[in-house]
Amino acid sequence: MFKRENRLVPGVRFSNSHTLIVPQFTLRDKENDLGLNRFSIVVSKKVDTKAVVRNKVKRFFRTVLIAMSEKMKTGHDILFVVKKEFLNKNNEENLLAIKNSLQKSGLLIL
DSSP, X not given: OOOGGGBOOTTOOOTTOXXXXXXXXXXXXXXXXXXXXXXXXXXXXXXXXXXXXXXXHHXXXXXXXXXXXXXBOSSXXXXXXXXXXXXXXXXXXHHHHHHHHHHHXXXXXX
């Protein structure tokens, strides 16, 4: 679970944001003036109707993002919108897709 300060609150607009689309998910990020990163993961019922599966996907994203948070630039609001294709890939491919998308958007420092 993200700390309360790292959760993206409802109502944040991503109208002027950077968008990166990959087959498994869409990544949207924009800068905030808080000096810390806030995350949100959206998994709709179109991905899977079972709540167990949707929660597993969210848990996977959370564990990956918490592990990578020390290597990330601070001061960004980050939104992941998961697509159905995420379930067709294995964990290694999904992990690589998350890492590559964060690098492409300039959020991950190596």
